[in-house]
Amino acid sequence: MKIVVLLKQTxxxxxxxxxxxxxxxxxxxxxxINPYDEYAVEEAIRQRDLYGGSVSVVSVGPERVxxxxxxxxxxxxxxxxxxxxxxxxxxxxxxxxxxxxxxxQEADLVLGGxxxxxxxxxxxxxxxxxxxxxxxxxxxxxxxxxxxxxxAERDAEGDAELVETTLPAVITAQQGLNEPRYPSLPGIMKAxxxxxxxxxxxxxxxxxxxxxxxxxxxxxxxPDARRTGRILQxxxxxxxxxxxxxxxxxxxxxx
Amino acid sequence: MGKTILIFAEQREGKLRQVSIEALQVAKMxxxxxxxxxxxxxxxxxxxxxxxxxxxxxxxxxxxxDHHELDAYNPDIYGGLAERIAREVGADVxxxxxxxxxxxxxxxxxxxxxxxxxxxxxxxEKQGEEVRxxxxxxxxxxxxxxxxxxxxxxxxxxANNIPAAQxxxxxxxxxxxxxxxxxxxxxxxxxxxxxxxxxVDLTEARIVVSGGRGVKSEEGFRVLEELAEVLGGAVGxxxxxxxxxxxxxxxxxGQTGKVVTPDVYIACGISGAIQHLAGMSQSRVIIAINTxxxxxxxxxxxxxxxxxxFEVVPxxxxxxxxxxxxxxx
Numbered sequence: 001m002k003i004v005v006l007l008k009q010t011x012x013x014x015x016x017x018x019x020x021x022x023x024x025x026x027x028x029x030x031x032x033i034n035p036y037d038e039y040a041v042e043e044a045i046r047q048r049d050l051y052g053g054s055v056s057v058v059s060v061g062p063e064r065v066x067x068x069x070x071x072x073x074x075x076x077x078x079x080x081x082x083x084x085x086x087x088x089x090x091x092x093x094x095x096x097x098x099x100x101x102x103x104x105q106e107a108d109l110v111l112g113g114x115x116x117x118x119x120x121x122x123x124x125x126x127x128x129x130x131x132x133x134x135x136x137x138x139x140x141x142x143x144x145x146x147x148x149x150x151x152a153e154r155d156a157e158g159d160a161e162l163v164e165t166t167l168p169a170v171i172t173a174q175q176g177l178n179e180p181r182y183p184s185l186p187g188i189m190k191a192x193x194x195x196x197x198x199x200x201x202x203x204x205x206x207x208x209x210x211x212x213x214x215x216x217x218x219x220x221x222x223p224d225a226r227r228t229g230r231i232l233q234x235x236x237x238x239x240x241x242x243x244x245x246x247x248x249x250x251x252x253x254x255x
Numbered sequence: 256m257g258k259t260i261l262i263f264a265e266q267r268e269g270k271l272r273q274v275s276i277e278a279l280q281v282a283k284m285x286x287x288x289x290x291x292x293x294x295x296x297x298x299x300x301x302x303x304x305x306x307x308x309x310x311x312x313x314x315x316x317x318x319x320x321d322h323h324e325l326d327a328y329n330p331d332i333y334g335g336l337a338e339r340i341a342r343e344v345g346a347d348v349x350x351x352x353x354x355x356x357x358x359x360x361x362x363x364x365x366x367x368x369x370x371x372x373x374x375x376x377x378x379x380e381k382q383g384e385e386v387r388x389x390x391x392x393x394x395x396x397x398x399x400x401x402x403x404x405x406x407x408x409x410x411x412x413x414a415n416n417i418p419a420a421q422x423x424x425x426x427x428x429x430x431x432x433x434x435x436x437x438x439x440x441x442x443x444x445x446x447x448x449x450x451x452x453x454x455v456d457l458t459e460a461r462i463v464v465s466g467g468r469g470v471k472s473e474e475g476f477r478v479l480e481e482l483a484e485v486l487g488g489a490v491g492x493x494x495x496x497x498x499x500x501x502x503x504x505x506x507x508x509g510q511t512g513k514v515v516t517p518d519v520y521i522a523c524g525i526s527g528a529i530q531h532l533a534g535m536s537q538s539r540v541i542i543a544i545n546t547x548x549x550x551x552x553x554x555x556x557x558x559x560x561x562x563x564x565f566e567v568v569p570x571x572x573x574x575x576x577x578x579x580x581x582x583x584x
Binding site for chain 1: 327328354355361362366373392396400403404441442443444445446448503510528539557560566570582
């Protein structure tokens with residue numbers, strides 16, 4: 001089974017976000033594999049180990065993304081491809097680049113994260129599926145592949161849906177799908193010898209007009225500061241009484 | 256030439272969802288021209304009550320698609336129908352809630368129609384002809400403004416951030432649309448386990464009672480559930496509590512997990528890791544209950560109670576019960 005994993009490198013979720021002059025400060029930030037994509041990498045490795053085949057990991061982004069791809073290789077992916085680009089900003093543009101790459105791969109299964117913890121639109125994997133004409137199932141917490149049929153459990157606002165489709169298909173990983181492994185030391189050593197390809201949009205046959213952004217970011221700002229809170233004092237019963245008074249009469253959120 | 260603005264509404268247990276009424280308001284905020292046309296569509300199984308409700312808002316037409324195969328969201332069937340509706344009405348702008356359906360359907364439609372997508376918006380600002388959408392990034396650690404630079408737009412709306420559209424007791428025409436299921440359907444939804452039945456949806460809840468490692472066990476969450484029930488709210492959790500196996504990952508709030516913006520967020524036994532704060536710090540009023548006075552959660556809290564949640568939460572539950580009893584007597 002040929003498996004392709006869509007991967008994004010994101011800020012570590014414990015990073016503070018500093019906004020300077022209308023942009024998020026990137027200098028000095030710690031980057032990780034987007035946590036949801038980590039589930040996708042793990043699932044790809046498990047499915048390959050069950051059924052054979054190979055795992056290719058692909059990402060679109062600047063040179064630093066190579067580090068995240070190396071981590072995926074160290075986890076056990078077989079090869080990685082970085083579509084080098086510093087400019088793509090909207091989801092459909094990224095999806096077009098990824099779809100152009102997958103087109104030549106004869107992939108049976110495309111795995112991605114449910115959304116990225118930075119932009120959080122959760123659009124790219126779905127759009128890749130649409131551009132390739134493949135069925136997709138998002139937010140998957142359990143995945144079973146048998147022959148060409150796929151059975152998935154997906155999380156829909158707390159409800160569990162059992163969904164079936166056939167390969168080739170695009171699946172996105174939700175938390176709970178698996179427990180991603182840490183790269184082992186031999187895994188890290190091996191990863192150094194695994195292929196990490198670099199491709200340009202041009203090499204994928206994409207002209208600038210094909211990936212022209214439909215959406216532009218015009219500003220970034222920090223969230224409004226919260227008012228200073230108060231730590232309630234006195235006996236617990238008094239604190240509870242005071243709290244309810246404030247909620248009812250000052251904040252007017254309890255009626 | 257006016258714009259045609261299409262809203263995909265949703266129902267839950269036969270009732271029109273609040274976030275869909277907020278999406279109607281976003282339509283009004285984007286439009287506003289005298290020639291603009293508003294069409295509301297609803298897909299589902301048994302949509303007559305919800306479609307009549309939609310018709311009572313200020314819309315020109317309601318499109319109702321009623322079929323037993325539409326009971327649960329199926330990307331193939333919904334994608335095909337939504338695309339057909341969008342093309343038939345000539346939609347310039349498509350709006351829906353950033354719900355389980357919206358998160359899946361919006362990018363599908365945007366790809367099929369070559370439309371610009373802005374998802375999960377919390378505000379709309381019009382500057383002359385330019386419409387600026389505000390949306391959270393890094394789960395609310397920052398906000399960005401986006402504009403769409405092509406003719407066709409798809410927008411999803413985060414619950415609880417935009418005021419609801421005004422009910423005008425109108426009587427817009429309801430058009431039924433038939434469903435032809437052809438062989439292009441590759442995906443089937445076999446079974447839906449309604450775990451969330453009778454429960455308030457976490458992302459739409461007005462009140463969220465959330466537990467962390469301090470809740471100590473699965474049973475510990477019961478006291479939180481009791482409080483949530485009295486308040487008509489939903490129960491959430493921190494990653495720590497989910498990782499420890501006290502509750503399902505579906506309840507997780509944070510940068511991984513769900514982002515919530517309720518009126519009241521009650522954090523019980525949650526220390527307040529950055530990744531958790533990202534998921535809840537935009538709540539209107541935050542209450543923190545924790546034994547550790549130095550816990551970072553108190554930095555974002557409007558009200559803090561330093562104390563044992565197993566003491567404080569039942570007291571709160573009782574106090575709200577008394578309040579409800581005195582209000583109804």
